[in-house]
Amino acid sequence: MPDLNMQILIVDDMSTMRRIIKNALRQLGFSKLEEAEDGQVGLDKVKEGGIDLVISDWNMPNLDGLGMLKSIREDAAFRELPVLMVTAQASQKCVLEAIRAGATNYIVKPFTADALKEKIEKIFPN
Numbered sequence: 001m002p003d004l005n006m007q008i009l010i011v012d013d014m015s016t017m018r019r020i021i022k023n024a025l026r027q028l029g030f031s032k033l034e035e036a037e038d039g040q041v042g043l044d045k046v047k048e049g050g051i052d053l054v055i056s057d058w059n060m061p062n063l064d065g066l067g068m069l070k071s072i073r074e075d076a077a078f079r080e081l082p083v084l085m086v087t088a089q090a091s092q093k094c095v096l097e098a099i100r101a102g103a104t105n106y107i108v109k110p111f112t113a114d115a116l117k118e119k120i121e122k123i124f125p126n
């Protein structure tokens, strides 16, 4: 299991979805959880530093998940920062676009805490 002390940033414009993801992460033992309501706020929080993993929604106002991901990757300091994209559907186009933009992995909504655990373990193998 990855380091339970890692700082995880949850980016989603729906507070309900942020709460669901937060609860799943707490269930898995993670406790250092931060939230952002859109990609711009998420990007600002990433740039402040200290984030070990970003879990981000795709469709959001101001700056969407893909735009945020691209901006994160443009910054050399965050080229390796793990970003798990949450997609509404596993469309080939979305997945390819996310991988091309530098997503570390992706997960399709709705998902269980176990599915989330599997993805995080893939990102942080040990």
Ligand SMILES: [Mg+2]
Residues within 6 Å of the ligand: 012, 013, 014, 057, 058, 059, 060
């Ligand atoms: Mg959304």
